[in-house]
Amino acid sequence: MKALRTVGLLLLGALVVLPLLWVLVASLKSSREVVSSPWALPASPQWSNYAKAWSEAGIGSYFVNSVVVTVGTLAILLPVGAMAAYVLAKHPFRGSRTIFGAFLGGMMFPNLLVIVPLFVLLTQIHLIDTKLGLVAVYVAYSLSFTIFVLTGFFQTLPDELGEAAALDGATDAGTFWRVMLPLARPGVLVVAIFNAIGLWNEYNLAKVLIQTEPNTTLPLGLERLTMTQHYQSDWGALFAALVLVMAPMLALYWPFREKIAETMVAGAIK
């Protein structure tokens, strides 16, 4: 029985990892090798594929854009989300449950459903095809999950801490910044990483809201690559681009994998 379990687990692991490994190996092949056999290993690793993907194919600038957008979004999302979550958790008032429910509702509908009005809105306020516009939209659409998780987190912090701080003369805001937020750091960290992964990989909204090269993020850029004729034949560079898109997130995820799994599941089981 145990042997069966181990074999099953190894199979599962292989199913997950094999395609990714395959891409990695393919990224080191020359284009000729890619079209001759899917099984063959590269005769000699073509590291130049990565250089080509980075500069010629533009992955380098897409990478930078993704970093800017992801970091920019987090820089606004985390404080704004934490502040709102704190109030909803620790200082509820009449109507706060409705507000919380409204934020929750945002997780329920596919955000692409509102692309047309969103497109129109951003055009009207001249934020279409700008990183700032994308960041604003990303923050807004990440608030649901962030507030949901952080509210739950803040609720686990004992009220006595806040009362003690108040007795010490701290303001409500002061209590938050100096006592509660530092305590919430592990929760905020996980939420940050969770969001970072989602933001880095975001495609649907970027496709509609970003039109020009200088603002293109990685997922969009990768799509452009596959469509641009030249790279439809330069397979090695295309796979290298794929690796450059996937690797950072895998690297970010691995050290935090258990925490992320916990959060994902906790977030689902209300």
Add this chain to the structure above:
Amino acid sequence: MKRRLSPTLLVALAAVGCGGPKEGTALRSGGEAGAVAKGPAKGTLEVAAFQGGYGIDFYEKAANDYEEANPGVKIDVAGNPRIWEQLRPRLNGGTPPDLMFPGWGMDHWALAEEDQLEPLDAALDGPPDNGAGKDGTGKWRDTFEPALLKLGQLNGKQYVLPYYFNVMGWWYDPGVFKKHGWTPPATYDDLLALGPKIKAAGMAPLTYQGQYPYYMIEGMLMPWAFSVGGQKAVDDAQSLVPGAWKSPAMLKAASMIVELKTKGFFQDGATGLSHTQAQQAFLDGKAAMIPCGTWLYSEMKKTMPAGANLEFALPPVVKGGAGDASAILIGIEPWMVPSAAKNKTGAIALFRYMTSLPVAKRFVEEKGTLTAIKGSDEGKLLPVLAKPSAAFKASKAVWADQFRNWYPGLEKEVENALTAMLNGELTPEAFCDRVEAAAEKTRKDDAITKHKV
């Protein structure tokens, strides 16, 4: 990046524009008709162009040359392969570029219908460019091939001008054909006779770009409908005349495609191939012929195997059909001036320069594609362009696949039905019924503006 014209320049423009007889066209910005028709470009000018197989380097050079001949104007040319995505919000927001070639993804007829494009009839009645950035003699209108000009009109007004255009046909490797003693089929019967010989040599007679059915529509379905039923058959279909999509001509064309499929003329698995994959298979000798436009060479030259060659032929015609045997299917690549552009005079002046005979000739020589300017193909032609150019000149019936731009929804349905038919899921009759139903739906939908050929 838009810079505002200084008041002085505006006055200068007005002064330039006010000279000479004004055309009587009533335009939204009254008095602009004269200003737009004549005069060199001044101030700043923004050009947005689709960056396809021919790149944008030619337009950039033309802009530079024009700047040198006309100091006082600064031109900025931008381009990318999906430029229409960026242009849509700008058109929506009222800040479009001055001159644009938005590419196949832009619904430019929707723009025309909503008065987003400047009518260019007045400008066409003015003088052309003499190739050095100055006025030439005669009318600009007369320098264009009339059949191509007509394709840019809506309700009698010229909204869109053609620059380069594509010719659609079948391509083969003359070296391969010579080696086997084959001749490209002139009629459908010739094709049926040739097929088995090609198969015996280990090649598929035909391949096609399965993922993009419009190649087949323009390479087989429509030309054969034309050949059987004449110009009227395709005109009626494109004009959404009831029953036109299941006319005997259309039905015959669909049946011919199915016949070829049943006789094994098509390369195995072609339905799943992308355009570059199918074209590469053809170049690698896996198939003898492929339908495509004159961009084929430019698109595939980097991966053409050594010793391969390309030659153009019109699709085989149906003997005894009502259609002219010299009929040729073309497609124009449209340039336009948004009505909300800041420097319309400049945009038109630059385009006039680009369409001057010397510049147009240079485009043909450098890019290997034909332009809509008369006489532009009389320079040094790339060998692949010789036959298409000759066929165009000799043709007594030049026509275009216009419904593709007018009714994208209908086009999609025809493409889907064709795929289904090629996969064996629809008989020719069922195909025609399905497409006719789609045409009916389009006809009845008031949200879709109707056009006539």
Add this chain to the structure above:
Amino acid sequence: MSRPLRRGKTGFVVSFLAPAVLLYAVFVVYPLLQALAISLYRWKGVSARKRFVGLENFDKLIHDEAALQTLGNAAWLLVFSLVAVFVGGLAAAHALNHKGRVARTVRGLILFPQVVSIVAVAVLWEFMLHPDPQMGLVNGALALLGVKAHAWLGETATALPSVGVAFVWHALGFYILLFLAGIKGIDGETMEAAELDGSMGLHRLRTITWPLLWSVKRIATTYLVINVMNVFALVILMTNGGNPDRHTEMPLTYLYEQAFENSQFGYATSLAVVDFALAMLLSLIVMAIYRKNPVEGRR
């Protein structure tokens, strides 16, 4: 617990809530309301010209075969993935509910597909399914077994299942973890008692584990419904947006086509409104199905 607000606290509450509420209201709530409005207009989206046409778009929608086809495809994908996730996910969760290095490592690996971009998943799978056995991993593997190569994404019978496989590959990890948490949550004592009773393997799975996973099953189904309705990138990239012949067309890809290819902003938005309503309806149905927890009160 709602406490009455202290004096001076209002400023604090408002200032802390305002940024989030403002951003959310402008970019999430307002567009949602706008969607309802725009769906009542005819609008090409290339200028500011709109025309009010009341319910014309909705009437068009009801008679739109393609729109109905997208719903059918989504339903198919839902059933396909429900089966794959519940069967495969549960089995995997069972196997992973185990101390040991292999289990721990695999537990970490299974989220890999979720963590890489959906664009990467789509491109990767499109390539793996390449019709040429010299390029595609799947056809290459089949060639070793002597099976003929197929154009998995090009043939109408296999296109949607192929997209389904990529979809499940991408999503499965999360559901495995969900089931795992559920299994772990089943009272240790209940499990021991069941073992002592002699109930084993499959029987235990059916009579004990399965019913006790009720709440997790409800969550999994709800999430799957949302995930399926959300499918967009996968189809756009793998099948060029719904090919062949709309067999892989999804509600969102059709919406996108109507808005940005057919210049029908108004109609596209009406599609969005209907899709949204249907998604909500489905969620309510799921909630109704899972309304009564069969093991509640039995503790």
